[in-house]
Amino acid sequence: MELFLQMGHGMQALTQELIKYWGKGTCIISPVNMKQDKLEDYSKRIHALGGEVLFDPQMFYPKEGHIKLQEYDYWPQEGVSVTSENGNKSINREILRINNIINSSQIILPGIEMKEDQVKYNLDWISATTDYFREKTDKPLFATLCLYPETIRNSLFIEALVEAIKAIDVEGYYIVPHPSNNEYIVSDPSWVIGIMKLISCLKLANKTVVIGYSNHQGLIYSLAHVDAIASGTFMNTRSFVPGKFKSPKDDDVKQKSTWYYLPSAMSEYKAALLDIAKQRGYLEIFEPTGDFKNRYSEMLFGGAQPSSTNYNEPNSFRHYLYCLKTQCEMLTKKSYQETIDTYEFMLNTAENQIRALKKRGMSGQNRDFAPGIEANRIALFANNEDYGFKLNMEWDRL
Numbered sequence: 208m209e210l211f212l213q214m215g216h217g218m219q220a221l222t223q224e225l226i227k228y229w230g231k232g233t234c235i236i237s238p239v240n241m242k243q244d245k246l247e248d249y250s251k252r253i254h255a256l257g258g259e260v261l262f263d264p265q266m267f268y269p270k271e272g273h274i275k276l277q278e279y280d281y282w283p284q285e286g287v288s289v290t291s292e293n294g295n296k297s298i299n300r301e302i303l304r305i306n307n308i309i310n311s312s313q314i315i316l317p318g319i320e321m322k323e324d325q326v327k328y329n330l331d332w333i334s335a336t337t338d339y340f341r342e343k344t345d346k347p348l349f350a351t352l353c354l355y356p357e358t359i360r361n362s363l364f365i366e367a368l369v370e371a372i373k374a375i376d377v378e379g380y381y382i383v384p385h386p387s388n389n390e391y392i393v394s395d396p397s398w399v400i401g402i403m404k405l406i407s408c409l410k411l412a413n414k415t416v417v418i419g420y421s422n423h424q425g426l427i428y429s430l431a432h433v434d435a436i437a438s439g440t441f442m443n444t445r446s447f448v449p450g451k452f453k454s455p456k457d458d459d460v461k462q463k464s465t466w467y468y469l470p471s472a473m474s475e476y477k478a479a480l481l482d483i484a485k486q487r488g489y490l491e492i493f494e495p496t497g498d499f500k501n502r503y504s505e506m507l508f509g510g511a512q513p514s515s516t517n518y519n520e521p522n523s524f525r526h527y528l529y530c531l532k533t534q535c536e537m538l539t540k541k542s543y544q545e546t547i548d549t550y551e552f553m554l555n556t557a558e559n560q561i562r563a564l565k566k567r568g569m570s571g572q573n574r575d576f577a578p579g580i581e582a583n584r585i586a587l588f589a590n591n592e593d594y595g596f597k598l599n600m601e602w603d604r605l
Contacts, residue, residue, distance in 0.1 A: 208429045210532040211437035215444035226258040233259040239275045250309035259312045266317035267353045268453040290332050299339045315381050318351030347378035356387045359401040369408040379415030391446050394578035399586035406431035407594040410605050420447040424579045429538035432605040440524040465520050470499050470530040472560040475574035481513035501529045543599040
């Protein structure tokens with residue numbers, strides 16, 4: 208399982224830095240955060256560093272797109288239907304032109320946020336779009352599935368959806384899941400089960416699967432042999448936030464607190480809490496060990512008061528993405544059983560560490576992974592019962 212960088216506000220320099228440091232990597236450009244005339248130059252810089260570039264059209268809401276999305280040439284004019292022949296060709300022509308300009312390795316096709324009553328509309332659009340691109344390019348095609356929470360929770364619908372989309376002539380799917388109750392860490396096991404069912408079925412049908420707008424809760428997708436999760440800096444690149452893509456105003460960037468991700472607890476804590484931990488004599492609990500040690504957070508544990516170091520918001524983002532990439536690599540195993548054993552160990556470790564920190568009054572607030580542990584554990588066993596045998600038998604092929 209790979210980690211792709213889901214680009215958002217202020218991520219251009221950071222993405223270049225991380226790809227240079229890693230020696231490789233894939234970033235998904237966000238048109239809401241980058242002007243069209245900047246695409247070519249930026250993609251050349253990423254390629255020069257050994258990275259790959261994808262372009263997400265972000266057409267989840269084509270009739271009410273963000274003002275910055277509407278500035279792009281492919282965005283439909285008012286009154287133009289995206290499924291009309293002329294509208295669809297116009298959109299696709301410009302998206303293809305952008306992908307050629309940035310020399311993308313694959314093409315992400317557009318797709319709306321899909322409720323159950325919009326399935327035929329969206330699949331007709333995906334099919335027509337696929338036909339257009341098949342005639343114009345040999346690049347692999349990824350169809351977008353932006354799914355409404357209730358759609359994800361409906362197990363029977365997911366099964367029917369998979370049957371409908373398996374036959375579409377695309378190499379893979381770029382899945383953008385709207386989280387249940389708009390939670391950053393989803394506590395709803397039915398939602399996690401639904402996503403796992405979708406990934407498992409698509410992988411068993413020989414499709415590549417990338418899950419966009421993910422955080423560390425998405426590490427469970429490794430149990431379905433997902434190809435990649437995409438994550439970024441601010442929370443709206445780690446969890447799908449509809450308002451980011453349909454706000455009529457450019458005022459959606461807010462000041463954030465500085466956080467510290469503790470990978471062993473799969474939780475984030477306000478960096479200010481580390482001062483208390485030092486004063487109380489248990490700062491070492493928060494110190495990353497082994498492969499999680501990195502230059503972005505090492506200053507916190509050098510002896511000085513954590514708040515007096517240069518651990519700032521950019522270092523917080525770098526630390527998080529470094530640790531998440533490491534966890535993705537840890538869950539890239541040669542067998543299904545190895546993967547499930549490793550993830551179960553990670554869950555149990557996180558549960559014990561969260562419990563120990565809470566006894567000291569330490570909580571990650573809405574970034575605490577405790578609600579996700581139960582949801583993910585239930586989903587782990589449910590997916591194992593439903594697809595474990597097939598995944599185990601076909602792991603080498605997936």
